Amino acid sequence: xxxxAELYQDIILDHSKQPRNFGELSEANxxxxxxxxxxxxxxxxxxxxxxxxxxxxxFSGSACAICTASASMMSQALQGKSHxxxxxxxxxxxxxxxxxxxxxxxxxxxxxxxALGGVRRYPMRVKCATLPWHTFKAALDxxxxxxxxxEQ
Amino acid sequence: MGVVTTKPACLPLDVGRIRHDFPILSAQVHGHxxxxxxxxxxxxxxxxxxxxxxxxxxxxNSNINRGVHALxxxxxxxxxxxxxxxxxxxxxxxxxxxxFTRGTTEAINLVAQAYGASxxxxxxxxxxxxxxxxSNIVPWQMVCQQTGAGLDVIPVSDDGELMMGRFESQxxxxxxxxxxxxISNAIGTVxxxxxxxxxxxxxxxxxxxxxxQSISHMAIxxxxxxxxxxxxxxxxTYGPTGIGVLYGKAALLADMTPYQGGGGMIRxxxxxxxxxxxxxxxxxxxxxxxxxxxxxxxAIGYMNQVGLPRISAYEADLLDYALQGLxxxxxxxxxxxxxxxxxxxxxxxxxxxxxxxxxxxxxEGVAIRAGHHCAQPLMSRLGIPATARASIxxxxxxxxxxxxxxxxxxxxxxxxx
Ligand SMILES: Cc1ncc(COP(=O)(O)O)c(C=O)c1O
Numbered sequence: 294x295x296x297x298a299e300l301y302q303d304i305i306l307d308h309s310k311q312p313r314n315f316g317e318l319s320e321a322n323x324x325x326x327x328x329x330x331x332x333x334x335x336x337x338x339x340x341x342x343x344x345x346x347x348x349x350x351x352f353s354g355s356a357c358a359i360c361t362a363s364a365s366m367m368s369q370a371l372q373g374k375s376h377x378x379x380x381x382x383x384x385x386x387x388x389x390x391x392x393x394x395x396x397x398x399x400x401x402x403x404x405x406x407x408a409l410g411g412v413r414r415y416p417m418r419v420k421c422a423t424l425p426w427h428t429f430k431a432a433l434d435x436x437x438x439x440x441x442x443x444e445q
Numbered sequence: 446m447g448v449v450t451t452k453p454a455c456l457p458l459d460v461g462r463i464r465h466d467f468p469i470l471s472a473q474v475h476g477h478x479x480x481x482x483x484x485x486x487x488x489x490x491x492x493x494x495x496x497x498x499x500x501x502x503x504x505x506n507s508n509i510n511r512g513v514h515a516l517x518x519x520x521x522x523x524x525x526x527x528x529x530x531x532x533x534x535x536x537x538x539x540x541x542x543x544x545f546t547r548g549t550t551e552a553i554n555l556v557a558q559a560y561g562a563s564x565x566x567x568x569x570x571x572x573x574x575x576x577x578x579x580s581n582i583v584p585w586q587m588v589c590q591q592t593g594a595g596l597d598v599i600p601v602s603d604d605g606e607l608m609m610g611r612f613e614s615q616x617x618x619x620x621x622x623x624x625x626x627x628i629s630n631a632i633g634t635v636x637x638x639x640x641x642x643x644x645x646x647x648x649x650x651x652x653x654x655x656x657x658q659s660i661s662h663m664a665i666x667x668x669x670x671x672x673x674x675x676x677x678x679x680x681x682t683y684g685p686t687g688i689g690v691l692y693g694k695a696a697l698l699a700d701m702t703p704y705q706g707g708g709g710m711i712r713x714x715x716x717x718x719x720x721x722x723x724x725x726x727x728x729x730x731x732x733x734x735x736x737x738x739x740x741x742x743x744a745i746g747y748m749n750q751v752g753l754p755r756i757s758a759y760e761a762d763l764l765d766y767a768l769q770g771l772x773x774x775x776x777x778x779x780x781x782x783x784x785x786x787x788x789x790x791x792x793x794x795x796x797x798x799x800x801x802x803x804x805x806x807x808x809e810g811v812a813i814r815a816g817h818h819c820a821q822p823l824m825s826r827l828g829i830p831a832t833a834r835a836s837i838x839x840x841x842x843x844x845x846x847x848x849x850x851x852x853x854x855x856x857x858x859x860x861x862x
Contacts, residue, residue, distance in 0.1 A: 323633045333817040357798035
C-alpha cells in the first residue's frame with residue numbers, strides 16, 4: 294500500500310463521510326472544545342459519564358477527514374470504558390499517532406484504531422488525528438478552563 | 446475574467462529561461478516534478494539572490510556603521526545600496542523613507558506603535574477591512590486597546606470585494622488611520638486602493654497599504670499612489686526571509702517616536718537624555734539583517750530585469766488559464782470572484798476538506814496552501830472554515846496548471862465525491 298492509500302484507507306474515508314456519534318449529546322455531563330490554531334479546525338466533544346464509566350461520546354465540528362475519522366472511531370472505541378481504561382487508550386493512541394519508531398509500538402489493543410497509524414508518515418497531519426483525543430482527555434479530566442489546542 | 450494589469454510593453458516573458466534561474470524548481474517531490482503553487486505564502490529564490498547572500502558572507506561580512514576596517518566599509522556600503530535599490534523600486538522621494546524591517550508584520554506593528562500610539566486618542570477610529578491578513582488586524586486591535594481608539598471594518602461582498610458604499614459612510618473625520626491590503630492573500634481580490642487613498646486623505650486620515658501580495662506582481666509607485674505608508678516582505682518577492690520594508694512619507698516618519706530602543710538608532714545616549722537619529726535609522730535599532738537587505742536588493746534587481754509589466758501580463762494570462770481549468774472541475778467551487786483579481790485562486794470541493802486536498806496534491810508533487818490563510822474573519826464572512834489556495838508566480842507554467850487540475854481530479858477520485 295502506498296503511504297497515501299494507507300492514510301486514506303476505506304475505513305478512514307467511511308468514518309469521515311459518515312461520522313458516528315456526530316452532534317451534540319444532550320445528556321452529556323462533560324464537554325470540551327478543541328482547536329488547531331494552525332489550520333482553524335475546531336471540534337467539540339461531549340461525554341456522558343456514569344459511575345466512572347464512559348457511557349457515550351459525541352463530537353461535532355468541521356474538520357478534515359483525518360480528524361473527523363479519528364473522532365468518530367474514538368467515540369466508538371471509548372464507549373463503556375472506565376475512566377482508567379480510557380486514560381490508557383488515550384496514551385496508547387498518543388504514542389501510536391505521534392510516535393516515531395514503527396516497530397516498538399504496541400498496537401494489539403487498538404483494533405480498528407490502528408488504521409489511523411498511517412498518519413505517522415505525514416508529520417503535518419499528526420495533529421489532525423490527535424486533536425479529538427486531547428479534547429476527549431480534557432473533557433474527561435474536566436480540564437476545560439481553556440479550550441484544548443494542538444499547540445500544547 | 447478581469448485582470449490586474451497593463452499590456453506587455455515588450456516581448457512576452459520567457460518562462461523557460463526564468464525557470465532556469467530558480468534552482469529549486471528542478472526538485473522532485475514524492476517522485477514527481479515539483480509544482481510550486483504556494484507563492485502567496487513565500488516565493489522561491491533565483492540564483493542571483495542566493496549568490497548575493499553567498500558573496501556577502503564570503504567577501505564582505507561585517508557589522509555596519511561601526512568598524513573602520515575594509516569589510517566594515519563594504520558591508521556598510523552594500524547595506525546602503527540596498528536601501529537605494531528599494532527607494533528606486535518604489536519610486537520613493539528620498540532614501541530616508543525606506544525602513545528595513547523583518548517583514549510586513551513588523552512594518553505594520555512599527556506604524557501601529559510608532560505612529561498610532563502617539564497619534565490616536567479616545568474616540569478616534571482606525572479603519573481596516575474584513576479581508577485583512579491577521580497581521581493587518583491584530584496590531585491595530587492592540588494600539589486601539591492602548592489608546593482608547595476604536596476599530597471599524599469595511600465589509601466584504603459575497604464575491605469577495607470591498608463594499609465601497611459602506612467604506613464611504615464609515616470614513617469620517619474621526620478616522621485617523623486606514624490600513625488596507627492591496628491584494629487579498631486569501632482570495633486574490635485587488636482592492637481599489639487609489640480611490641481609498643484619495644477618499645481617506647480628503648477626510649484627513651493617513652493610509653497604510655499592505656503590499657505583501659502585490660509588490661512582486663505589479664509595478665508600484667508610492668508617489669503616484671500617494672499612500673502614506675506601505676509594507677512588504679522580502680520573502681514573497683523572490684528575496685530572503687527575515688527582511689521587509691516599511692515605506693513612510695518623510696514628514697510622517699520625522700514626526701514618529703522610535704519603535705524599539707538600542708544601538709544604531711541613537712545620536713547620543715546619556716542617563717538624563719538620549720537623542721535619536723533621523724529616519725530611517727531611528728527605526729532600525731540593533732544590528733539589522735544586512736545579508737537580508739542585500740538579498741532583497743538582488744531580488745528587486747531580478748524583478749526589474751524581467752520587468753514588472755511583463756510579469757503582470759504573464760501572470761494574468763496564466764490566471765485566466767487556471768480559472769478555466771479549475772472551473773472545468775465539476776465539484777469545485779471558486780471562493781472569491783472579484784472582477785479585478787490577482788493570480789491567487791482559492792477554492793473548495795464539497796465533501797473534501799482543504800487539508801485533505803492539500804495532502805493528496807502534495808502526493809502528486811503539487812504544493813498549495815490549505816487553511817484559513819491567516820484571514821479568519823474573512824473565512825467567517827464567507828461561511829467556510831478554510832480553503833485550498835493555488836497562487837501563481839512568474840515561473841509557473843500552463844503545464845503546471847494542468848498538473849494542478851489533474852491532481853485535483855485525483856483527490857476527487859480518492860474521496861469518491
Ligand atoms: C496580505 C498579507 N499581509 C501580511 C502578511 C504577513 O507577512 P509576513 O509574515 O511576511 O510578515 C502576509 C503574509 O502572508 C500577507 O499575505
